[in-house]
Every structure is written in C-alpha cells, then in structure tokens.
Amino acid sequence: MSLGGVLGDVFAELRWDPTLKEWVLVSNIRERRPWQPRNYCPLCPGTEETGYGWDVLIIENKYPMLMECPPEPSRHDFYVTSKAIGKCYVVIETPRHDLDDLSDLSREEIVKVVNAVKDLMFKHVNEGIYEYFLWFRNKGDRIGVSLKHPHSQIYVLSFIPTKVERELMSAKEYWESRGRCLFCDIVKVELRDGVRVIYETGPWVAFLPFYAHWPYEIHIYPKRHVQLLTQLSNQEVSELAEVIKKVLCGLKKLFSEPMPYIMVLHQAPLKGSYDYYHLHIEVYGVFRGDGVLKYAAGMELGGGNFTYDAIPEENARRLKEVISRECLRGM
Ligand code: ZN
Ligand code: ZN
Ligand code: FE
Numbered sequence: 474m475s476l477g478g479v480l481g482d483v484f485a486e487l488r489w490d491p492t493l494k495e496w497v498l499v500s501n502i503r504e505r506r507p508w509q510p511r512n513y514c515p516l517c518p519g520t521e522e523t524g525y526g527w528d529v530l531i532i533e534n535k536y537p538m539l540m541e542c543p544p545e546p547s548r549h550d551f552y553v554t555s556k557a558i559g560k561c562y563v564v565i566e567t568p569r570h571d572l573d574d575l576s577d578l579s580r581e582e583i584v585k586v587v588n589a590v591k592d593l594m595f596k597h598v599n600e601g602i603y604e605y606f607l608w609f610r611n612k613g614d615r616i617g618v619s620l621k622h623p624h625s626q627i628y629v630l631s632f633i634p635t636k637v638e639r640e641l642m643s644a645k646e647y648w649e650s651r652g653r654c655l656f657c658d659i660v661k662v663e664l665r666d667g668v669r670v671i672y673e674t675g676p677w678v679a680f681l682p683f684y685a686h687w688p689y690e691i692h693i694y695p696k697r698h699v700q701l702l703t704q705l706s707n708q709e710v711s712e713l714a715e716v717i718k719k720v721l722c723g724l725k726k727l728f729s730e731p732m733p734y735i736m737v738l739h740q741a742p743l744k745g746s747y748d749y750y751h752l753h754i755e756v757y758g759v760f761r762g763d764g765v766l767k768y769a770a771g772m773e774l775g776g777g778n779f780t781y782d783a784i785p786e787e788n789a790r791r792l793k794e795v796i797s798r799e800c801l802r803g804m
Pocket of ligand 2: 654655656657658697698699750751
C-alpha cells in the first residue's frame with residue numbers, strides 16, 4: 474500500500490521501552506485522515522470499500538496503526554525499534570447504522586460476526602507470519618469512539634501483547650507447579666462461589682472476577698479448556714453469542730446512559746504450543762456510577778495498580794439483576 478504520494482510521509486514503527494519491556498506502536502497515520510462530511514459513515518453499505526450484499530464485512534483499516542514503512546535512516550544507536558509489521562482490520566458487524574451496540578444484533582447475527590472473525594483468523598494461522606490475533610471492541614463516544622456504526626477491530630501483530638504475555642507466564646508457572654490450568658481453577662472457584670457469576674450457559678460462564686480492576690469488569694470463559702477461537706465448536710460459538718448479547722445488554726441497561734466499555738479476546742499466540750493457556754473474553758465496563766466514568770489516573774497509570782471503588786460482589790449482583798430483569802426477553 475503506497476499512501477506516501479497521496480498523504481505525504483507516513484511514519485510508523487514499533488519502539489521498545491527497555492524499562493518496562495514492552496512495545497509502543499508509533500504512527501502518525503491518524504493525523505493524515507482526511508476531513509469527512511459530518512454525516513458520512515465509511516462503514517455503511519455502498520461506499521467504495523464496503524459495497525453491498527453482506528451481513529458482516531471485514532475490511533482493512535484505511536488508516537492502520539501498523540504498516541510497513543520504508544526503512545528509516547538509522548537514527549537510533551541505543552534504542553531498539555522494529556518495523557510496524559501487522560494488519561489492522563475493521564469488523565463491520567451489521568449493515569445497519571441505526572443499531573447502537575453488538576447486543577442489539579440477534580443471536581444469529583452475532584454468530585455470523587464471530588464466525589467471520591474466526592475465518593479471518595484461520596487465514597492468518599495458515600499463513601504462519603504473525604504472532605498474535607487481537608480482536609477488540611471499543612464502545613462509547615465518551616471513551617473516544619468516533620464511528621457510531623457498530624464495529625470492532627482486529628490487530629494482527631508481530632509480537633504478543635504485554636497483558637497476554639503476563640497471563641501466559643502466570644499460567645505456565647501454575648501449570649508447571651500444580652499440573653493444572655490456572656484459568657480452569659478460577660472458573661471452578663467462581664462457579665462454586667457463585668456470588669460473582671452474572672450469567673451462565675452450558676459451555677460458558679460470565680463473572681466479575683474476584684480481582685476485577687474496572688468497576689464492571691466481566692470475564693467470559695468457556696468451561697472447556699481451549700486455547701484459540703478457531704478451536705471453538707459451532708455449538709460453543711452459538712452459545713457464546715448468547716452470552717455476549719446478555720452481558721452487553723446488562724451493561725447497556727444498568728444505568729440511564731449505556732455504559733461505555735472495552736471488550737477484548739485473550740487467546741493463545743498463533744505460533745507455538747500453549748497447552749497451559751485458556752482463552753477468555755474480558756469486558757471493561759468503565760462507569761462506576763450513573764454516567765460517572767472511572768479514570769485510570771495516578772494510582773492506576775502512575776503506579777500500575779487499580780483502585781476499585783466498590784465491592785465486586787455487589788456490582789455483580791446489580792448486573793445479574795439487570796440481566797435477568799431486562800435482557801432475558803425475546804431470546
Ligand atoms: Zn454507518
Ligand atoms: Zn483451562
Ligand atoms: Fe485475560
């Protein structure tokens with residue numbers, strides 16, 4: 474892709490932070506996004522990129538954070554950089570611009586979304602180039618989501634994201650010392666205690682973890698010990714769609730204003746063997762009260778540890794109540 478001529482010099486690279494041992498994605502591509510008329514939606518059917526005749530459409534992000542640029546003249550003798558190799562996709566979850574959230578889609582429509590993501594992942598697994606497939610969803614203009622049309626994103630990365638790397642290390646340590654999966658044990662305890670569980674179906678369980686960071690943080694686990702999205706059966710995908718619908722509906726109805734959230738799939742890396750890992754979805758609902766955003770501030774960003782301004786068990790109870798009161802109809 475040559476944007477150089479059209480947009481001027483686009484610059485992108487990965488920069489290694491040697492103090493925290495993690496990558497930073499650096500790019501000026503967003504500054505190059507052209508002005509668009511107020512009511513124009515690039516994700517609606519019928520644009521040059523989207524065309525017509527689809528239920529779910531995955532397109533490459535036109536202004537990706539990751540793109541391989543011509544090599545920079547070496548400016549760093551001390552710092553480590555890497556080419557911003559990777560792919561950035563936009564998952565357009567429905568042709569309907571008027572829907573607000575993934576939870577407004579029917580269960581069957583959500584199944585189509587998950588399967589479209591799964592198909593794209595198969596392609597990249599077979600390619601054998603990239604290290605990680607990160608599927609995430611940002612919801613709510615209060616946390617900076619500019620496009621209203623229901624969509625999520627996929628970053629296919631040349632490295633393992635830091636948070637997943639940390640989970641992999643813990644899971645490996647636990648597996649080696651106890652011979653069991655850390656996440657299977659967490660699921661077992663959550664099902665036993667029950668007080669943080671907000672929704673459960675045969676193959677899945679959703680709960681506020683004991684150690685929730687965000688006010689309405691929800692983790693969705695398959696009860697089966699499985700590592701990758703591509704390993705889920707059709708039955709598991711179908712049930713997952715229902716759990717996602719319920720959980721997100723709960724976040725939408727809990728307060729007078731729909732809760733902004735971030736949703737992310739944590740799964741094993743694409744290459745290598747990670748038998749000790751267990752895929753799950755994490756959702757961070759960021760309101761701590763009606764319309765009140767919880768900020769990651771001094772302690773969280775400065776110190777790296779979260780403060781939780783409530784009791785997870787009570788927030789779980791509230792959410793569970795809302796789901797059973799407002800979200801069980803029409804399923
Ligand atoms: Zn649209
Ligand atoms: Zn497990
Ligand atoms: Fe996780």
